[in-house]
Amino acid sequence: MGAAMKNQNTSKAATRGPAEHSVRDQIVDAARECFAHYGYGKTTVSDLAREIGFSKAYIYRFFESKQAIGEAICAECVGGLFDQVREAVGEGGDATDKLRRFARTATTATVELLFTDRKLYEIAVYASSENWEVVRAYIERMQGLLEEILKEGRENGEFERKTPLDETRRSIFYALKPFIDPVFLERSLDLLPDAQTEVTGLVLRSLAP
Amino acid sequence: MGAAMKNQNTSKAATRGPAEHSVRDQIVDAARECFAHYGYGKTTVSDLAREIGFSKAYIYRFFESKQAIGEAICAECVGGLFDQVREAVGEGGDATDKLRRFARTATTATVELLFTDRKLYEIAVYASSENWEVVRAYIERMQGLLEEILKEGRENGEFERKTPLDETRRSIFYALKPFIDPVFLERSLDLLPDAQTEVTGLVLRSLAP
DNA sequence: TATGTGACGAATAACGTATTTGGTCACAAT
DNA sequence: ATTGTGACCAAATACGTTATTCGTCACATA
Numbered sequence: 001m002g003a004a005m006k007n008q009n010t011s012k013a014a015t016r017g018p019a020e021h022s023v024r025d026q027i028v029d030a031a032r033e034c035f036a037h038y039g040y041g042k043t044t045v046s047d048l049a050r051e052i053g054f055s056k057a058y059i060y061r062f063f064e065s066k067q068a069i070g071e072a073i074c075a076e077c078v079g080g081l082f083d084q085v086r087e088a089v090g091e092g093g094d095a096t097d098k099l100r101r102f103a104r105t106a107t108t109a110t111v112e113l114l115f116t117d118r119k120l121y122e123i124a125v126y127a128s129s130e131n132w133e134v135v136r137a138y139i140e141r142m143q144g145l146l147e148e149i150l151k152e153g154r155e156n157g158e159f160e161r162k163t164p165l166d167e168t169r170r171s172i173f174y175a176l177k178p179f180i181d182p183v184f185l186e187r188s189l190d191l192l193p194d195a196q197t198e199v200t201g202l203v204l205r206s207l208a209p
Numbered sequence: 210m211g212a213a214m215k216n217q218n219t220s221k222a223a224t225r226g227p228a229e230h231s232v233r234d235q236i237v238d239a240a241r242e243c244f245a246h247y248g249y250g251k252t253t254v255s256d257l258a259r260e261i262g263f264s265k266a267y268i269y270r271f272f273e274s275k276q277a278i279g280e281a282i283c284a285e286c287v288g289g290l291f292d293q294v295r296e297a298v299g300e301g302g303d304a305t306d307k308l309r310r311f312a313r314t315a316t317t318a319t320v321e322l323l324f325t326d327r328k329l330y331e332i333a334v335y336a337s338s339e340n341w342e343v344v345r346a347y348i349e350r351m352q353g354l355l356e357e358i359l360k361e362g363r364e365n366g367e368f369e370r371k372t373p374l375d376e377t378r379r380s381i382f383y384a385l386k387p388f389i390d391p392v393f394l395e396r397s398l399d400l401l402p403d404a405q406t407e408v409t410g411l412v413l414r415s416l417a418p
Numbered sequence: 419t420a421t422g423t424g425a426c427g428a429a430t431a432a433c434g435t436a437t438t439t440g441g442t443c444a445c446a447a448t
Numbered sequence: 449a450t451t452g453t454g455a456c457c458a459a460a461t462a463c464g465t466t467a468t469t470c471g472t473c474a475c476a477t478a
């Protein structure tokens with residue numbers, strides 16, 4: 001099984017110097033604007049330095065690498081996605097409704113990001129394809145949320161209880177992946193929104209007690 | 210909704226001249242070897258011409274373009290995949306078993322292609338990402354096979370009958386896509402084989418009467 | 419008609435080079 | 449200590465030029 005297995009670049013925070021510092025915020029602010037406007041690849045670290053009026057070297061006092069800055073921006077993006085999903089789920093009624101909201105919102109929020117901030121979306125795709133830590137964290141939070149929904153559904157009798165909870169959570173997440181993972185979602189656009197609805201239906205049928 | 214929507218290059222056969230002709234077969238044979246050895250991109254039409262001892266211009270009497278030759282080779286590949294799946298399904302017992310075989314064989318056969326004929330797999334990825342007609346045909350045949358399994362399961366009471374058959378077929382196919390579609394499968398390798406098994410389990414639960 | 423080709427143009431890829439970029443470090447100032 | 453920088457290097461990238469490659473067409477031969 002000599003698979004590809006690239007960098008194993010699941011790097012840690014990759015942040016340096018004081019965690020709370022106005023310059024760090026300035027860098028992030030500048031990066032957010034520049035990345036969104038020119039894209040991650042076309043923005044140079046010197047651009048960011050010029051934008052905040054400091055030298056390039058100073059930026060490296062706060063971030064280990066350009067990618068680390070990209071991860072910070074990406075964290076904001078996926079954090080926003082997660083918040084939207086969590087909020088939508090919170091407004092749901094029973095677990096079935098919550099699960100529907102979970103799937104629907106994850107898709108619509110990500111698609112919206114794709115269309116309104118295409119350049120930022122590209123970072124997310126890159127991050128996902130390169131297994132950045134921030135994506136792993138996002139997936140874990142999403143699965144955590146999903147598990148909560150499942151638990152609730154199991155407790156109040158909406159969902160079956162025989163299948164191990166972990167397996168249920170994972171398999172649902174895999175099945176929904178084409179509509180959640182940015183890399184896959186790009187290739188599923190022409191199937192939306194029907195395919196997403198129908199897979200959610202399938203998932204709910206699989207949960208029937 | 211200004212989606213991407215590229216070439217709409219879902220071209221037809223793109224074949225020219227006599228359909229039955231020894232030279233056509235020679236071209237395809239040479240292409241199969243060269244594409245598998247050097248890859249689609251690195252193989253030039255002149256290479257194929259030299260291989261069969263004719264001029265490059267003559268090749269264009271039989272195929273409209275290099276891509277058309279690629280489609281022919283790709284058709285062989287996915288045809289092979291489909292045959293493997295159909296055979297495995299044919300050896301199955303009840304519909305549940307057949308569905309399991311359907312999913313498992315589709316994945317293993319595609320992964321095997323990926324590892325043994327990586328260069329040909331690349332063509333399949335390219336074909337899929339560019340929506341070549343041959344891929345569309347493959348998907349339709351696969352869905353046809355899946356529908357047969359579902360019908361059988363519905364008739365003998367293994368599967369539920371409330372959900373419209375079309376929807377069931379489509380949603381199952383979508384859910385399995387990360388393990389069938391070459392483009393997706395490449396990114397799901399690290400989840401195999403567990404994820405595939407677990408999603409299949411989810412699908413079967415959703416089919417419970 | 420069926421088989422087969424060399425020559426040709428536009429588009430693309432390969433290639434080598436000059437420039438830019440990511441990242442570090444020694445050093446200065448507060 | 450903390451804040452801040454210019455100079456520097458290896459690696460990557462942009463760029464302009466050359467060489468291939470796709471695909472066509474007029475033409476040849478049997």
